[in-house]
Amino acid sequence: MTALAFHGVALGHPGGGGRPAVEDVDGSVADGELLAVLGPNGAGKSTLLRGIVGDALLVAGRIERPGRTIADIAYLPQRPEIDRTFPIGVFDFVAAGLWRRLGAFRRLGAAGAARVEAALGRVGLADLAGRPIGALSGGQMQRVLFARTILQDAPVILLDEPFTAVDAHTTQDLVQVLLDWRREGRTVVAALHDLAQVRAHFPRALLLAGRPIAWGATADVLVPAHLDRMRPGDAICQHDHAPPDLGPVRSAAP
Amino acid sequence: MTVDLLAPFAEFAFMRRALVGCVALSISAPPLGVFLVLRRMSLMTDSMSHAILPGAALAFLAAGLSLPAMAAGGLVAGLAVALLSGFVARATILREDASLAAFYLISLALGVMLVSLRGSNVDLLHILFGTVLGLDDQALILLGAVATTTLVWFAVAYRPLVLECVDPLFLRLVSRASGPVHLSFLALVVLNLVGGFQALGTMLAVGIMLLPAVTARLWSATLPGMLATSVLAGLLSSVAGLLVSYYADLPSGPAIVLAAGALYLVSALIGPQGGVFVPVLRRARG
Numbered sequence: 387m388t389a390l391a392f393h394g395v396a397l398g399h400p401g402g403g404g405r406p407a408v409e410d411v412d413g414s415v416a417d418g419e420l421l422a423v424l425g426p427n428g429a430g431k432s433t434l435l436r437g438i439v440g441d442a443l444l445v446a447g448r449i450e451r452p453g454r455t456i457a458d459i460a461y462l463p464q465r466p467e468i469d470r471t472f473p474i475g476v477f478d479f480v481a482a483g484l485w486r487r488l489g490a491f492r493r494l495g496a497a498g499a500a501r502v503e504a505a506l507g508r509v510g511l512a513d514l515a516g517r518p519i520g521a522l523s524g525g526q527m528q529r530v531l532f533a534r535t536i537l538q539d540a541p542v543i544l545l546d547e548p549f550t551a552v553d554a555h556t557t558q559d560l561v562q563v564l565l566d567w568r569r570e571g572r573t574v575v576a577a578l579h580d581l582a583q584v585r586a587h588f589p590r591a592l593l594l595a596g597r598p599i600a601w602g603a604t605a606d607v608l609v610p611a612h613l614d615r616m617r618p619g620d621a622i623c624q625h626d627h628a629p630p631d632l633g634p635v636r637s638a639a640p
Numbered sequence: 641m642t643v644d645l646l647a648p649f650a651e652f653a654f655m656r657r658a659l660v661g662c663v664a665l666s667i668s669a670p671p672l673g674v675f676l677v678l679r680r681m682s683l684m685t686d687s688m689s690h691a692i693l694p695g696a697a698l699a700f701l702a703a704g705l706s707l708p709a710m711a712a713g714g715l716v717a718g719l720a721v722a723l724l725s726g727f728v729a730r731a732t733i734l735r736e737d738a739s740l741a742a743f744y745l746i747s748l749a750l751g752v753m754l755v756s757l758r759g760s761n762v763d764l765l766h767i768l769f770g771t772v773l774g775l776d777d778q779a780l781i782l783l784g785a786v787a788t789t790t791l792v793w794f795a796v797a798y799r800p801l802v803l804e805c806v807d808p809l810f811l812r813l814v815s816r817a818s819g820p821v822h823l824s825f826l827a828l829v830v831l832n833l834v835g836g837f838q839a840l841g842t843m844l845a846v847g848i849m850l851l852p853a854v855t856a857r858l859w860s861a862t863l864p865g866m867l868a869t870s871v872l873a874g875l876l877s878s879v880a881g882l883l884v885s886y887y888a889d890l891p892s893g894p895a896i897v898l899a900a901g902a903l904y905l906v907s908a909l910i911g912p913q914g915g916v917f918v919p920v921l922r923r924a925r926g
Binding site for chain 2: 439441456457459461463466467468469471472473474475478479482485486489490491518519534538
């Protein structure tokens with residue numbers, strides 16, 4: 387079964403005058419697949435993810451979401467438009483993940499509250515349920531957003547640089563959540579820049595530089611021949627802990 | 641001189657009417673103000689209130705001092721400016737605050753000019769500063785209807801409104817409520833300004849909406865707490881303003897807004913959420 391299919395897709399920014407940020411995207415993502423999208427800054431990773439939820443300008447082609455609508459896709463942007471000064475607590479903020487079940491009117495109820503608490507527990511924030519979101523650190527906020535994404539219970543999950551502004555410990559915990567999603571048969575597409583992380587956890591990869599450079603099994607995609615085709619000077623691996631690893635692929639499977 | 645807090649209301653029907661009108665206004669306008677302040681839309685409210693003036697003035701030219709006509713005119717003009725300024729901000733290089741400032745200066749001048757064409761200076765003063773001591777049945781019904789509409793709307797739209805404030809992109813992706821919630825929110829702000837304009841005039845109607853809301857921010861850290869505090873601050877300012885205006889023989893509209901202003905200034909000093917003297921007080925106590 388196909389989760390997402392791209393047919394000659396070109397996507398641009400709404401204010402970009404129709405100039406595509408990413409083009410010639412042809413391919414598909416299977417149900418239950420874990421796909422990493424890699425590429426230098428400005429390669430169009432974010433635009434591609436935004437396009438999947440209809441938040442970018444579709445310049446050409448079409449994107450299919452067989453049997454699903456945009457509401458079935460959970461999307462976690464790199465820089466969410468969240469007003470952190472708004473007086474709302476962690477619990478209420480995360481509970482918004484149940485929107486599809488509750489809508490504007492239905493009560494959260496005991497079962498709903500238990501789900502929210504379970505999600506907070508899963509990301510290690512059970513103790514912070516009552517804290518206002520403005521009082522959280524960057525890492526804690528990312529955990530909160532993962533908890534909300536868990537509650538969205540979406541078959542397809544898009545993550546844009548989910549571990550960029552986050553400490554190593556948080557990254558470790560959230561990668562576990564991501565692997566849970568894979569075990570539950572969800573489709574995950576994540577824009578990432580850490581090659582070691584991708585090799586360890588993502589069976590499939592898409593290398594992007596304004597257009598797809600390579601798309602397939604991670605071991606076949608992350609090879610020097612492809613990585614060299616990235617524009618010179620663009621580092622696609624800027625991870626703090628692991629030095630850039632552009633050598634031959636040694637292990638692709640987790 | 642002894643000051644009896646109940647006597648003015650017990651004795652005079654016009655004081656009772658003023659009180660009822662202000663209570664209705666205090667229940668509906670300040671909670672809207674809380675969301676306006678949280679969304680950093682205070683300036684926008686100001687310009688919408690000024691935009692009501694030319695609409696009401698045109699209605700005044702056409703139909704004289706008729707409440708339904710002036711309310712309808714104000715409503716149309718207020719909504720038009722709210723939508724237009726949003727459009728101008730998107731279509732030109734001006735930021736929204738700049739286009740709002742431009743719109744509100746134009747509206748104010750146009751409104752004053754229009755009223756002066758036919759009305760007297762007294763009419764102009766009434767429109768600008770309201771006639772809270774002269775509220776007739778029509779005006780009270782309007783204020784009651786506005787308050788009722790606002791409360792029902794809050795009951796329906798509270799959840800999407802909160803989400804629209806905290807994480808608009810998320811709301812856009814999970815539901816279609818985003819646009820309707822934003823637009824109906826703006827419509828309701830204009831509706832309350834039109835209601836408030838009967839009592840306090842176009843110039844001061846914003847006062848009873850925003851001052852209690854800013855005050856509430858200084859007293860509470862949670863949204864429900866802020867909403868409750870804002871209503872309380874609105875009620876307190878209304879009663880205090882009416883009493884001061886009665887005993888000191890001062891114009892009542894400005895007295896109410898000044899009471900709200902005094903409440904805000906005191907809160908800015910001692911309000912537990914960021915008041916200036918709070919750290920000092922804590923040290924003195926500890």
